[in-house]
Structure formats: C-alpha cells, structure tokens
Amino acid sequence: MKKYITIFLAFVFFFTGLSFAQPKYEDEYRISINDLLDISVYEEPDLTKTVRVDANGAISYPLIGHIGVKGLTSKELETKITDLLSRDYLINPQVSVFIKEYAKISILGQVAKPGAYELKTGLTVIDAIALGGGFTEKANVNSVKLVRIKGKEKETINIDVNEIVSKGFKEKDIKLEPGDLIIVGELSESASFIVVLGQVKNPGTYPYKEDMTAIQAIASAGGLTEVAAANGTRITRIKDGRKYNIQVPVLAILGGSQKARDIRLEPGDTIVVPESFF
Numbered sequence: 001m002k003k004y005i006t007i008f009l010a011f012v013f014f015f016t017g018l019s020f021a022q023p024k025y026e027d028e029y030r031i032s033i034n035d036l037l038d039i040s041v042y043e044e045p046d047l048t049k050t051v052r053v054d055a056n057g058a059i060s061y062p063l064i065g066h067i068g069v070k071g072l073t074s075k076e077l078e079t080k081i082t083d084l085l086s087r088d089y090l091i092n093p094q095v096s097v098f099i100k101e102y103a104k105i106s107i108l109g110q111v112a113k114p115g116a117y118e119l120k121t122g123l124t125v126i127d128a129i130a131l132g133g134g135f136t137e138k139a140n141v142n143s144v145k146l147v148r149i150k151g152k153e154k155e156t157i158n159i160d161v162n163e164i165v166s167k168g169f170k171e172k173d174i175k176l177e178p179g180d181l182i183i184v185g186e187l188s189e190s191a192s193f194i195v196v197l198g199q200v201k202n203p204g205t206y207p208y209k210e211d212m213t214a215i216q217a218i219a220s221a222g223g224l225t226e227v228a229a230a231n232g233t234r235i236t237r238i239k240d241g242r243k244y245n246i247q248v249p250v251l252a253i254l255g256g257s258q259k260a261r262d263i264r265l266e267p268g269d270t271i272v273v274p275e276s277f278f
Contacts, residue, residue: 028073029073029074029099029102029120030070030071030072030073031053031057031069031070031071031072031073031074031077031099032053032057032070032102032103032119032177032178033053033054033055033057033070033103033178033179034052034053034103034104034178034179035052035053035099035101035102035103036050036051036052036053036099036100036101037050037051037052037053037059037069037077037097037098037099037100038050038096038097038098038099038100039051039061039081039095039096039097039098040095040096041085041090041093041094041095041096042093042094042095042096044090044093046062047061047062047063047085049061049062050100053069053070053103056068056070057069057070057071058070061081063085063089064081064084064085067080067081067084074097074098074099075097077097078095078096078097081093081095081097082094082095101118102118102119102120103118103119103178103179104116104117104118104119104178104179105117105119105123105128105176105177105178105179105180105181105182106180106181106182107128107129107131107132107181107182107183107184108181108182108183108184109139109182109183109184109185109186110135110136110138110139110140110184110185110186111129111132111133111134111135111136111139111184112132112133112134112135112136113131113132113133114132115132117131117132119176119177119178119180122175123175123176124173124174124175124176125144125146125159125164125173125174125176125182126161126164126165126173127176128176128182129144129182129184132182135184137192137193137267137268138186138187139184139185139186139187139205140184140185140186140187140205141161141162141195141204141205142161142162142185142204142205143184143185143186144158144159144161144182144183144184144185145157145158145159145182145183145185146159146174146176146180146181146182147180147181147182147183148177148179148180148181149179157174159172159174159182160172162197162198162203162204165197187205192207192208192267192268193205193206193207193208193267193268194206194208194212194217194265194267194268194269194270194271195269195270195271196217196218196220196221196270196271196273197270197271197272197273198228198271198272198273198274198275199224199225199227199228199229199273199274199275199276200218200221200222200223200224200225200228200273201221201222201223201224201225202221202222203221204221206220206221208265208266208267208268208269211264212264212265213262213263213264213265214233214235214248214250214253214262214263214265214271215250215253215254215262217265217269217271218233218250218271218273224250224273227275227276228273228274228275228276229273229274229275229276230250230251230254230273231249231250231251231252232247232273232274232276233247233248233249233250233271233272233273233274234246234247234248234271234272235248235263235265235269235270235271236269236270236271236272237266237268237269237270238268239266246263248261248262248263248271249261250273
C-alpha cells in the first residue's frame with residue numbers, strides 16, 4: 001500500500017532559502033474581508049462588539065456607523081475609532097482591537113492535509129502548500145493552480161513550482177488574498193514517481209522505473225542546461241519521516257571515473273540540479 005509522503009518543500013527550502021510561513025505579529029497584519037474583529041472601549045461595555053468585515057471592507061460600529069477597515073492594522077484601526085469617538089461622544093476613549101478570526105484560503109487536491117487555513121499577512125502559494133502538509137506521492141507538481149474570484153470573474157493562474165523553488169524566482173510565488181483556492185493536481189500515471197528540478201531542460205515529475213539512477217532521471221528531464229552546476233546535484237529522499245540529502249558528482253560519473261556513485265533512485269526521490277554562478 002502506498003503511503004503519503006511529504007515532499008514538503010523542506011528539501012527545496014534547503015536550496016533556495018525559502019522559509020516556512022511563520023506567524024505574523026498582529027500589529028503587522030492588514031485587515032481583510034471576512035476577518036472577525038473584537039473591538040472594546042475601556043469602561044464602555046455597550047461599545048464592546050464582535051464584528052465581521054463585510055465584502056466592501058467595512059464594519060458597522062455603534063455611534064459611528066460604517067467604517068472602512070480593509071488594509072488597516074489593528075493599531076491603525078484603534079487610532080481611527082479613537083478619533084471618531086473623540087469628536088462627538090467620549091473624552092479620551094481607550095480602544096482595543098483584536099483579530100479574533102482571520103479570513104480563509106483553501107487548498108485542495110494532492111496535499112497531505114487539504115482544507116481551509118487562516119490567511120496571515122504575506123502568505124504565499126508555497127507557504128500554503130507547506131501548511132497543507134506538502135505534496136502527496138500522487139501530486140503532479142506541474143499542475144498547481146490558483147483560483148481567485150475578482151468581482152464576478154474567476155481567474156485561474158498556473159503556478160510554476162519549479163521556477164519558484166529551485167530557480168529562486170520568489171517574485172512568482174503569489175501572495176494570497178481572502179477566498180483564494182489552490183488546487184494541486186494528480187499524476188495520471190503510476191503513483192510511483194521521481195521529481196527533477198533546477199537546471200535541467202525539462203524539469204518536472206517523471207514516472208519511477210525500477211533500477212532507475214540519478215543520471216537516467218536527468219536524461220529523462222532533457223539533460224543539463226548550460227548553466228548547471230552538475231557536481232552540486234543532490235538527491236533529497238524522505239524516509240521514515242526523515243530527510244536525507246545525497247550528493248551526486250554528475251560530471252565525474254559521466255566521465256567514467258566514479259560510475260559507482262550514480263545513485264539508484266527510490267520512489268518519491270527529488271533531484272535538484274543547482275545553477276552555476278561562475
């Protein structure tokens with residue numbers, strides 16, 4: 001029986017410096033549509049309210065009415081409400097704003113833990129895949145889509161995981177918005193696969209074949225590019241919940257001096273060929 005494994009992007013973070021999504025301090029977070037806010041005023045119980053940010057990015061609050069809050073931090077909203085209450089109603093009100101519930105994004109398909117997750121400031125597609133526990137062994141890393149609703153229109157964006165992860169194009173790792181949906185597709189062939197990323201001509205997911213070696217996998221991916229740092233090639237293997245990195249001296253193997261180091265692959269292995277900067 002095949003088990004789900006997390007090709008979580010731990011292996012790629014090692015190469016690119018990308019990091020797992022860390023919690024953000026609330027005073028850095030910008031309020032979004034569908035956030036649930038707890039608002040209180042010291043010694044004014046009638047002004048203690050829990051309110052939901054509506055589709056227009058506003059809330060309704062006693063004495064003041066509708067207030068635009070989308071894009072503000074908690075501290076900025078505290079200042080805004082304080083100013084509005086001070087004008088006609090209270091002297092030196094002490095306002096507190098707490099984000100009780102964040103807006104949601106969803107991730108479906110071939111991740112270990114599909115479902116809805118809170119949207120924190122700066123959360124990206126790769127962060128969301130990490131939150132979802134990483135890819136399953138059936139995931140097609142070449143079929144990751146972001147679905148976004150803008151007004152009455154639906155936009156579907158194809159996400160190139162290889163460019164983001166192994167080539168370091170972090171600007172292509174799209175920041176998520178409330179209501180975004182990420183869908184990770186499934187391999188149409190055998191669930192046994194290997195992944196080849198980085199400086200090969202056709203990076204992606206390939207069916208695993210018995211006794212397949214690292215050099216054969218690179219060949220399946222079209223061979224090395226002109227800027228490949230071939231001797232920096234590594235295999236990342238997840239086994240019994242632990243990650244192992246195995247160096248593969250590609251040039252020495254191809255030259256015939258170290259053929260014995262052409263590693264035999266296992267299902268789920270990931271080969272990353274870095275770029276040479278010289």
